[in-house]
Amino acid sequence: MNANQNILVKLKDAGFKINDKWLVQGVSLQVEKGKIVTLIGPNGSGKSTTAKIALGIYKKIEGEVEKYTNKIGYVPQKISIDWTLPLRVNDFMVLTESLKNEIIDEALSLTGVIHLKDKNLGDLSGGEFQRVLLARAISKKPELLVLDEPVQGVDFTGEIALYELIKKISDELNCGILLISHDLHTVMSATDHVVCLNGHVCCSGTPLDVAKNNEYKALFGEQASQILSRYEHRHDHIHTDEGKIKKN
Amino acid sequence: MFDDFFIRALVAGIGVAFVTGPLGCFVIWRRLSYFGDTLAHSALLGVTLAFTMEFNIALSVFIISSLIALTLIQLQKRTNLPGDALLGLLAHSSLAVGLVVIGFLTFIRFDIMGLLFGDILAVTVDDLLIIWVGGAVILLILKLIWKPLFASTVNYELAEAEGLNPDRAKAIFTILMAAIIAISIKMVGLLLITGMLIIPAAMARNISSSPQKMVIYSIIGGLLSVILGLFTSLEFNTSSGPSIITAALFLFILSLFNIKQSIKLKN
Numbered sequence: 001m002n003a004n005q006n007i008l009v010k011l012k013d014a015g016f017k018i019n020d021k022w023l024v025q026g027v028s029l030q031v032e033k034g035k036i037v038t039l040i041g042p043n044g045s046g047k048s049t050t051a052k053i054a055l056g057i058y059k060k061i062e063g064e065v066e067k068y069t070n071k072i073g074y075v076p077q078k079i080s081i082d083w084t085l086p087l088r089v090n091d092f093m094v095l096t097e098s099l100k101n102e103i104i105d106e107a108l109s110l111t112g113v114i115h116l117k118d119k120n121l122g123d124l125s126g127g128e129f130q131r132v133l134l135a136r137a138i139s140k141k142p143e144l145l146v147l148d149e150p151v152q153g154v155d156f157t158g159e160i161a162l163y164e165l166i167k168k169i170s171d172e173l174n175c176g177i178l179l180i181s182h183d184l185h186t187v188m189s190a191t192d193h194v195v196c197l198n199g200h201v202c203c204s205g206t207p208l209d210v211a212k213n214n215e216y217k218a219l220f221g222e223q224a225s226q227i228l229s230r231y232e233h234r235h236d237h238i239h240t241d242e243g244k245i246k247k248n
Numbered sequence: 249m250f251d252d253f254f255i256r257a258l259v260a261g262i263g264v265a266f267v268t269g270p271l272g273c274f275v276i277w278r279r280l281s282y283f284g285d286t287l288a289h290s291a292l293l294g295v296t297l298a299f300t301m302e303f304n305i306a307l308s309v310f311i312i313s314s315l316i317a318l319t320l321i322q323l324q325k326r327t328n329l330p331g332d333a334l335l336g337l338l339a340h341s342s343l344a345v346g347l348v349v350i351g352f353l354t355f356i357r358f359d360i361m362g363l364l365f366g367d368i369l370a371v372t373v374d375d376l377l378i379i380w381v382g383g384a385v386i387l388l389i390l391k392l393i394w395k396p397l398f399a400s401t402v403n404y405e406l407a408e409a410e411g412l413n414p415d416r417a418k419a420i421f422t423i424l425m426a427a428i429i430a431i432s433i434k435m436v437g438l439l440l441i442t443g444m445l446i447i448p449a450a451m452a453r454n455i456s457s458s459p460q461k462m463v464i465y466s467i468i469g470g471l472l473s474v475i476l477g478l479f480t481s482l483e484f485n486t487s488s489g490p491s492i493i494t495a496a497l498f499l500f501i502l503s504l505f506n507i508k509q510s511i512k513l514k515n
Contacts, residue, residue: 052405052409055408055409056408056409057405057408057409070411072409072410072411073410074405074406074409074410076403076405076406076409079403079405079406080403081402081403082277082279082401082402084276084277084279084453085277085401085402085459086453086456086457086458086459086461086462087458087459088457088458090458091458091459091460092402095398095399095402095403095406096395096406096407096410096412097410120457140410146409
């Protein structure tokens with residue numbers, strides 16, 4: 001069935017609804033080995049839902065999902081962990097797959113949190129926890145990485161370093177990445193394919209194609225298409241002087 | 249050597265503690281205390297069934313508890329009632345129906361106190377066999393589903409996304425809960441089985457820094473509770489269940505005093 005051997009996951013006209021309300025509808029996309037596909041779009045446009053459809057977390061979906069790999073690393077956008085569990089970073093790293101110590105150390109070093117290895121997970125800051133989440137996802141050497149806002153809460157320099165790391169991982173492991181990001185800089189510099197969502201696919205293509213697209217301009221504003229040292233987002237956040245995104 | 253009733257009770261209790269230790273940790277982690285209670289209450293129905301049909305008690309308790317667990321899952325899907333209301337409904341109605349049925353069975357003399365609170369005199373060599381073989385099977389299965397069960401306890405979506413099939417692990421765990429209740433009912437009694445599951449595990453939570461340690465301390469806590477409790481039971485002629493649970497409570501209180509020290513040690 002898989003005509004293209006490189007395809008890892010493929011969505012065909014996929015959609016998901018809760019109580020007759022569509023969260024997202026009519027999404028078609030595919031992630032291939034060594035490629036980064038980025039989902040962008042305003043809040044509530046169905047980015048995380050699309051990722052969960054691709055991952056098989058949502059099962060009663062419309063349309064089709066074809067998955068060609070089981071080696072998956074996932075960084076969810078929101079993660080609620082119950083602190084009745086005594087869980088150290090080290091325990092969390094081997095949550096879904098047993099790993100050798102060196103591999104754990106290597107992954108934690110790459111994301112800059114090796115010093116936290118024996119700390120309790122509940123004691124980490126938001127940014128530290130995010131780095132641990134990313135380390136866990138990459139340590140399994142997955143074929144498909146699904147990263148839902150992977151650098152939220154990480155400091156500015158760390159953000160750039162982690163995005164560089166993600167790009168490097170995609171090259172080294174030749175894994176496919178489905179990335180959800182608010183940061184259009186990253187989207188434009190590292191991504192092979194952009195899918196712009198707004199409850200449905202409003203446009204998709206290379207970053208340049210999308211930036212020129214009228215619907216994209218309508219959604220993100222004129223400035224966003226001027227590849228994009230700064231962009232203004234009308235919907236949910238403003239930009240501070242440091243170039244960071246601040247929620248309204 | 250199993251001629252002495254006390255040795256039998258001790259061997260039975262030790263077998264039970266090895267299984268309640270790790271299962272109890274999951275009961276705490278997954279917040280299933282009241283679920284355990286519900287299964288345990290429904291066990292009375294299983295016992296009456298065993299007496300009327302001259303059937304093995306552990307087996308019939310296991311069957312009835314599993315049925316109640318499945319009923320609960322169906323009710324959760326089909327009604328809008330909150331989970332705790334459904335648990336209460338099933339727990340008390342199955343206990344009540346069990347007691348009513350006992351009322352009809354006038355031709356059998358029931359030791360109700362023994363059923364509710366455990367009776368070490370009632371442990372037979374057959375029971376030992378059921379506890380140790382059944383317990384070994386429960387532990388083996390728990391070991392096999394440990395990874396998906398634990399991962400989905402930490403975060404369901406991560407486990408599901410990374411291909412661990414958490415729903416299957418959850419269903420199997422439910423069956424294991426019914427099984428542990430079935431094999432420990434004679435020792436601890438149906439009103440106190442959940443205590444045997446959660447109190448040693450709660451004690452272990454206070455003094456452990458990792459999930460593995462919590463499981464080990466929980467087993468040790470359970471073993472100590474059984475040994476202490478049974479000796480007290482023998483000495484003062486008290487029911488075995490309450491004696492074991494009181495010993496577990498005693499250990500839990502001790503672990504509270506240990507908290508400050510262990511925090512200092514960690515830092």
